[in-house]
Amino acid sequence: xxxxxxxxxxxxxxxxxxxxxxxxxxxxxxxxxxxxxxxxxxxxxxxxxxxxxxxxxxxxxxxxxxxxxxxxxxxxxxxxxxxxxxxxxxxxxxxxxxxxxxxxxxxxxxxxxxxxxxxxxxxxxxxxxxxxxxxxxxxxxxxxxxxxxxxxxxxxxxxxxxxxxxxxxxxxxxxxxxxxxxxxxxxxxxxxxxxxxxxxxxxxxxxxxxxxxxxxxxxxxxxxxxxxxxxxxxxxx
Amino acid sequence: xxxxxxxxxxxxxxxxxxxxxxxxxxxxxxxxxxxxxxxxxxxxxxxxxxxxxxxxxxxxxxxxxxxxxxxxxxxxxxxxxxxxxxxxxxxxxxxxxxxxxxxxxxxxxxxxxxxxxxxxxxxxxxxxxxxxxxxxxxxxxxxxxxxxxxxxxxxxxxxxxxxxxxxxxxxxxxxxxxxxxxxxxxxxxxxxxxxxxxxxxxxxxxxxxxxxxxxxxxxxxxxxxxxxxxxxxxxxx
Numbered sequence: 173x174x175x176x177x178x179x180x181x182x183x184x185x186x187x188x189x190x191x192x193x194x195x196x197x198x199x200x201x202x203x204x205x206x207x208x209x210x211x212x213x214x215x216x217x218x219x220x221x222x223x224x225x226x227x228x229x230x231x232x233x234x235x236x237x238x239x240x241x242x243x244x245x246x247x248x249x250x251x252x253x254x255x256x257x258x259x260x261x262x263x264x265x266x267x268x269x270x271x272x273x274x275x276x277x278x279x280x281x282x283x284x285x286x287x288x289x290x291x292x293x294x295x296x297x298x299x300x301x302x303x304x305x306x307x308x309x310x311x312x313x314x315x316x317x318x319x320x321x322x323x324x325x326x327x328x329x330x331x332x333x334x335x336x337x338x339x340x341x342x343x344x345x346x347x348x349x350x351x352x353x354x355x356x357x358x359x360x361x362x363x364x365x366x367x368x369x370x371x372x373x374x375x376x377x378x379x380x381x382x383x384x385x386x387x388x389x390x391x392x393x394x395x396x397x398x399x400x401x402x403x404x405x406x407x408x409x
Numbered sequence: 410x411x412x413x414x415x416x417x418x419x420x421x422x423x424x425x426x427x428x429x430x431x432x433x434x435x436x437x438x439x440x441x442x443x444x445x446x447x448x449x450x451x452x453x454x455x456x457x458x459x460x461x462x463x464x465x466x467x468x469x470x471x472x473x474x475x476x477x478x479x480x481x482x483x484x485x486x487x488x489x490x491x492x493x494x495x496x497x498x499x500x501x502x503x504x505x506x507x508x509x510x511x512x513x514x515x516x517x518x519x520x521x522x523x524x525x526x527x528x529x530x531x532x533x534x535x536x537x538x539x540x541x542x543x544x545x546x547x548x549x550x551x552x553x554x555x556x557x558x559x560x561x562x563x564x565x566x567x568x569x570x571x572x573x574x575x576x577x578x579x580x581x582x583x584x585x586x587x588x589x590x591x592x593x594x595x596x597x598x599x600x601x602x603x604x605x606x607x608x609x610x611x612x613x614x615x616x617x618x619x620x621x622x623x624x625x626x627x628x629x630x631x632x633x634x635x636x637x638x639x640x641x642x643x644x645x646x
Contacts, residue, residue: 224549250616251609258605284603290610298605305598309591312461316578317592323571324596325603327564332607334560336615341553354546355554356608359561360601361542366521366562367600368495368535368593370569372488373527378573379487 175201178211182219189219195233197222197240221350225260229353235260243349250348254339257352259297277306280318288325331363412438415448419456426456432470434459434477458587462497466590472497480586487585491576494589496534514543517555525562568600 179186192198198218201209218240225231225239242248242256281302285292292299309317335355342348416423429435435455438446455477462468462476479485479493518539522529529536546554572592579585 220550224551228545228549251612254612254616255609258608285606288607288610290606291613292606292609296606296609298602298609302599302602302606305595305602308465308595308598312465312591313457314461314587314591314595317575317588317595320568320571320575320592320596321599323567324600325607327567328600328603328607330560330564330567331557331600331604332611334557335604335608336611338554338557339612340615350551351554352608354549354551355557356605358542358545358551358554359557360597360604361545362539362558363561363565363568363600363604364597365535365539365542366565367568367572367597369522369527369529369533369539370525370562370565371495371572371589371593372492372529372533372535373525374569374573375488375491375576376528378577379491 173211175209175211178215178219182216182223184219184223192219192222195237197233197236199244217346221346224350224354229260229357230262231260231353232262235262239349239353243345250345253345253349254352255293255296257349258356259295261297261353261357275303275307276310277303280306280321284321284325287322288329331359335359410448412446412448415452415456419453419460421456421460429456429459432474434470434473436481454583458583461587461591466497466594467499468497468590469499472499476586476590480582487582490582490586491589492530492532494586495593496532498534498590498593512540512544513547514540517543517558521558521562524559525566568596572596 173181175186175189178184179189182189189198193200198215201211201215204210222236222240225236226233231239239253239257239260242253245253248256278299281299284302285299306318309315338355339348339351342351410418412423412426416426419426426435430437435452438448438452441447459473459477462473463470468476476490476494476497479490482490485493515536518536521539522536543555546552575592576585576588579588
């Protein structure tokens with residue numbers, strides 16, 4: 173197809189397609205004649221990947237380049253290409269500041285990884301993020317909240333299993349990489365959203381208020397699962 | 410204690426403590442004499458909460474005010490105060506744009522909530538975030554990735570159970586609210602971090618490369634759990 177058709181089918185302006193080409197993000201078009209360039213579905217898929225990385229993934233053009241170079245390199249093992257894709261994702265909230273790599277956080281992450289039997293490279297971006305976040309809990313005096321870590325780790329395993337199923341279902345390296353980046357970024361937002369919903373559901377169970385509408389509630393006395401309603405309209409104590 | 414001691418023990422400047430007071434974030438000091446003001450551990454705990462909400466939680470002063478007004482209102486049920494705290498947390502990434510509240514995303518979230526038997530108010534901030542995120546998957550043509558939703562929802566339940574245990578372990582409303590906000594924000598970062606680590610671990614298992622160091626790898630043929638090594642140094646095929 174001509175560049176005008178590629179533009180129409182991808183919804184991306186001709187000037188933008190030319191910019192992607194100059195930046196080396198798009199493979200060269202076939203040149204059936206000296207004045208014609210010809211594009212195929214390969215180009216369409218690649219434009220789609222670029223848009224997904226830029227828009228849903230929030231990657232910079234430089235980061236998109238690195239990711240695309242990795243997936244275009246046939247010598248690059250897939251798990252390594254995925255690592256590059258993961259690392260290209262911009263910092264998530266809570267990730268501010270540096271981890272003290274010999275510090276408490278780094279040690280606790282190493283322990284957790286050993287406990288779970290996880291096999292990972294030291295460069296995994298999650299390791300530094302986890303270390304920094306553990307340091308942040310300690311810096312505000314809430315190291316007690318780290319008791320949730322084992323439950324979080326089990327949940328992360330469940331999430332990662334679903335994520336890898338999605339990657340394995342993709343037909344080629346382009347689509348797999350798109351799945352890694354898009355799935356990671358949108359998945360983080362989705363999990364955060366579902367966590368808030370599940371928290372509220374659990375909160376009603378843990379801190380029940382009888383009757384309809386707002387009313388006074390006592391602080392819970394015991395573990396949430398064991399909590400009895402603190403007052404009832406029917407049986408005032 | 411005097412304001413100077415409160416400043417020293419909290420690590421917060423006297424001018425900042427006075428600012429918190431003027432903004433109505435701190436309860437009034439005791440006034441044992443016309444020229445003396447006296448602060449207690451209640452004030453120290455409250456300053457700690459304010460710092461945690463501002464710094465770890467990323468809340469604005471206006472949002473901190475709303476959260477503190479909710480926990481200071483004895484008529485406010487705890488689960489409702491938690492909802493206010495949750496809603497005060499600034500938008501997470503992926504949350505850009507509006508959800509089409511009659512749209513595909515909103516419908517799918519309602520379905521998921523019904524499937525899980527979750528009891529939540531329509532104002533739960535996770536509902537709109539989930540709807541917008543589902544719309545984002547569709548807008549880039551990756552609605553297929555929503556197959557991960559049930560696994561994500563089960564993981565969210567596991568996370569929320571740990572979160573509510575942490576809230577229930579807190580001694581009073583101030584500390585419980587701090588736990589809701591700090592635990593939600595730092596917990597999001599922690600779960601995102603552990604997810605990346607678990608993904609890499611799973612990725613090595615799903616797309617194994619034999620031998621040490623990088624080398625060529627075939628794209629996987631089958632489901633990750635069933636994948637056999639695609640080549641071995643010892644037994645070339």
